[in-house]
Amino acid sequence: MSGGEFHVHGAHEHEVEHHAQHGPGLGQSVAIFTAILSTVGAIVSYQGGATQNEAMLFKNEAVLKKAQASDQWNFYQSKSNKGHLMELAADMAPADKQAHYQKLIEKYENDKKEIKLKAEALEAESAKANEESEHIMHPHHRLAQAMTLIQISIALASITVLTRKKWLFALAAIAASGGLVLWGAALFA
Template identity: 55%
Template sequence: MSGHGFHVHGPHDHEVEHAVHAKAHGAEGLKGQLAVITAVLATIGALFSYQGGATQANAGLYKNDAAIKKTEASNQWAYYQSKSSKQNLAELAVALLPEGERRATYQAEIQRYKTEKDEIKAKAEGLERESAAFEKKSDAQMHEHHRWAQATTALQVAIALAAIALLTERRWLEWGTVALGGVGVVLGGLAWFHI
């Protein structure tokens, strides 16, 4: 009984206090820690997953832009080829015609076709460079996407390991969860810095 600041504990009270103290630092403490760790990993994983999806979409858009530029370049090369054919016909006409005014007309056409072909060739080569640049951007985005996917996967496995640690109440599995979560964060950092 207690009275005026004096309290007597029975043996049962003492054991209950020990059990509560042990529970706070044992399995119950593990559960709270794993809940926080899981929430943090899930939040980071959601952000990484978003980034992975964004980079994959960007890679697709760049690949599409590369295909468009490649098609435009192909069209320019076809146009170049048609000008070459016309130039060849004009050269044939010069070779077959006798000296005269018509021959001078064809020679002027030959010169015009050469000038036009140079412009068309420059445009086609420029479009091919643009296509190659878009291909390079697409490849870089896909590499970054793979890093984000690796990071997200590591975090998902860490969350699964946390569930196993919770069910088995094994402290070493909690450390495994933290370690694997760390690997996921490092992979996410590599993706962030485009490595």
């Protein structure tokens, strides 16, 4: 300040006075907007990764159960082959040995029934895990779309600061709104 009639403002004082009279400028609004969107984007990205990982775990479980079922079916085939060999042996064996082979044939038939039940149960578990994986992946696609719109919105907001075109900021807000709607749809799906 100087004496008398003149009052000299510094650049900082002028800026503070301008903000007091006119509110925050476009740059500050865009900065707050992008900071909020970056935070939301981080949450959406985390949720997308988490759903993808969970879906992969179920998919791995489905593959494991399918492999175990395949092992059981191979075991079933092995018992079936042994049963056929015992039938052949019974046909070729003398009458006093045929009863022994008939018992073995019955044993293999009973073994096959148990093995078949295990294989079918494992196939059902595989199908269930596969369905669960597909169910969990459904929101992932919406989360990925939401994240894309949020990233587009941040890019448009950045261009707004450079060009000072407020219509770009409005477009950024529309893209952000679309991203938020998709995020909500993914959460409540």
